[in-house]
Amino acid sequence: MKIDLKALLNILLKIGLGLLIFFVVTFTIYMGNFENKLIYYVIRPFLNKHYDAQVRDRRIV
Amino acid sequence: MGIITAFIDDRLKKYDPIWMAEHGTGGQRTRYYDVTGVAKYREWRGVKDTLFDYLSWLSNVLAMGKMVASAPVSIMKGFWEYRWMGSFLGTFMFIDRLFEGYRDEELRVAHAQMHAIVNNLTGRIGYILSHDRRLGASKEKSEKLVPIDEVLPELFMTGFPDLFPVPLQTLPEFIICDVDQHIEPYYIDIAESFGLPADVCSRCAAETGVALDDAFPLVGKALITTNMPCNASEATSMFQRRRVGLPDYQATLAMIHNDDELALPFSREIMKETIAFVEEHYDTKFNWDAFFKAAKRINEQNNFELEKWDYMKTGYTAEVGIAETLYKLYEWQSVNGADPYFNKVDRKVMKRLRKCYEKKYQPFGGRTRHRAFLWGPSAVYYTDFPTWAQNCWGIAIVLNMDSTMGFNMVDTEDPERAIDDLTRLTQKATMRHMAVGGWDNVNAVWEWAHNFNCDMVLMNDNIACKGMLGVHSIMEEQARELGFHFIFIEHDLEDSRTVSRQNMRDCVNQYMSIVLNEEPLDPTIVNFDDSDAY
């Protein structure tokens, strides 16, 4: 079977590019601490608002 | 490659907080927004270490993704139902805080161990929530789980391979307080709103609050409580057993347990009764083969631990500070032989530690000035305190009290000998072997500190721990007599409002600056406000 070097190179390039994009995106999130900022400033206040509005079965059984 | 990284390191070193502190241009605190504890950007540790930290972060993200994928509906329902679940979102910030200033070998060891914890914990959360009746799991499914008190080591449960032990308080109370300093005050307030005085141990008050708030997962068909570690935990179990509403057994091991003549036969009987209780209520038989397999894992871990201690005594080790403490606490108290992945991690770490010792590796770039033994129950809301102590004043926490939990070997062939060993190990669980149960236990600190070549003892002063408060000045007098630097670190275990993290830091700051007349390694973290941080 003849290996299509060009196609293979193409695939490898795409994988490489994909990995590079993945790296750039995730490393940016990591370095910029963006996931924590999202959690702290957006998700946490939202969840706390929900928790504060909960009606819980609070009693000594 | 080396040239490139060296070039980048040189260009970017001005962003490295350690370099900044050394050159008076800033430090660890520079990259934070005040009060919130949110970092503007992550710590620059040099190319290699930053990339390593990034990859570790990524693998933790994947572990969490795996958890969500394992039971997406239950996990989402869990987030919606339980306030404490929401706090788990602070995990990434928590890990960042823990390993600030970690570089090179200590960073690798710390992350290898932390990943084991994240892996196990995420798996556990997913499993528990997917078996929680409150979140829609069937009764039959939920009854494979055995809720047990978190302070009761789980090794005995490995003899029931078809059952899944759930340290009931660990998720809503203990581990989550490590992550989020604001979560337990909510539960403490609930307990106090029912009349519980504010001077009881805040850990147990929080557990009580969780019970009163009906916030324990609904799992299992019988509950095992325990008298460990102390009075308040015994007392809070009264509330928990009523709220959980399952048949319960109280594993009341001997409090004064050093006496093999009386305590061992009694505690052995309790262990046997505990096992019999599980057999009866879960209609199963104890499997010695499964138990022996887990016991072998525990023995291997304990052997490693003893070897690690030898390295720690010299200072040429990459196993340091909170990384050591947290891993040991989780591996011993929560996993206790049940997960082979921890042994795999241990083997890898041991290889690294051996090499470190051979090459006389000094952690934290050799910036350690004092070697301290940390004794007494640590503030759960300030888990990264040892990291701060190292970064700010160069105080290395060589070993923590909780790391001295049971390290005896367990027989792996004979059931009678094995049950004795299991009993000895179980009796020496978190806090109870050190903070209560007799003078000898607390007095042991001096020998530990001496053997580990420490010049300093940091004494956690939990303002509600009656066992430790009762020996307050005797300890201080002994420290003076034996020539140790001795600092009480006042805290309120799980209530960060009573004694803030900064109040805790001040205990050290004052001693270091006034008594020892030393300058901080990083002046930006002497005084700072992290009161709104996770």
Add this chain to the structure above:
Amino acid sequence: MKDLKHLIYFENLLQDAQNELVTQAVEAGQHALGYNCYYMPEVLLNLDGCFSARLRAPRCTSPDIATYYMTGRTCPYVRSILERAIEGGYNYLSAVFGSESCAAMERMEEHLYLLHPIKHENFFVTIIDPPMRGDKTHLDYYKAQLQKHVLKPLHTVLGVDISDEAMRRAVDRFNELCDVITEIGEFRKLDNPPITGYEFHVIQLVSEVCPHELILPYLKETLEELRTREPEPKFPFRTRVVLAGSEVDDPDFTKLIETCGAMVVADRYCFGSLPSRERIEILPGESAFDAICRHYLHWNQCARFMDGMKIDQRHSELKRLVEEYKADGIIYENMKFCEFWSYEKVLASHIMTAENSIPCCTIEKEYALGSVGQLRTRFQAFVESLEIKKINEQEG
């Protein structure tokens, strides 16, 4: 009512740990044996040649040195005991038989051998690890603990006869004392009792801190007196309460409640008579020691018991006392910093109120009577609420 003949004498006996009867017994060659907790069977400390003295620190208002050692955040009772020991107030003791009933108590007892504050030749301290459940496993452990940490040192260090016969003699003497106190206490069940809660508290306390042999004649005489004592023409209190909870060894606390209008008709607290003055019955074929251990484990109402059976027992026992002593409510008190009773009072007051419809008042107290104004307000409000409840019930 006419004053009890010996009341002032009894009150004076409570002014110091080493009172004149204690001194008299020690001078007669008896060994004074200190203890703190009901877990330590009083009867075992009253074998031939020795007598028990439950440790109090009367008039200890500022335990400064003990606070230095144990901080101000531990139980004021144990700090006061340590303070009194450091002051030299227990030098008459040959030994202290301690109990790890709670962490604070154990720490205090440890100080007694670490600091050596009690100056008495061959003084020693032993500490038992008391049981936390009421079943056979724990009974066996209790026996083993008492054998090793009480009987053995009594015999080997003090030369006390610990034979079964000696124990039976001790049980007989103990039962005689219990019968007298119980009979005195039973008067409180009457609609218009010839004794106040305060007077009974004083009587109960002297029976715990004085050598039994020496106090018994006075108690018997007091019993005789009570049999014919004319009560007030009309019940002088507005309501009747059971006082339950942790350590109370200050009769003025009972007096405070009674001055607010509530007679303390039953004393279910540490140092109280319910339990502590029940007869010890030795079953056929049973050794005296086994009977003692069984008795104490059965009657013990400590909040540190964890098993459902004992938890239920302490609540049902309270209910029984309320019914038998015709109480209108319960005052739950806990010594400040007492972990066990801090929890128990929350749970028990809920159970009593919600499940048994018995009104409860919960308070926290210091060892020496303090914050009287606040406590008085609480008690007065409680008394008032009980009265309103009664009026409402009468009006249907």
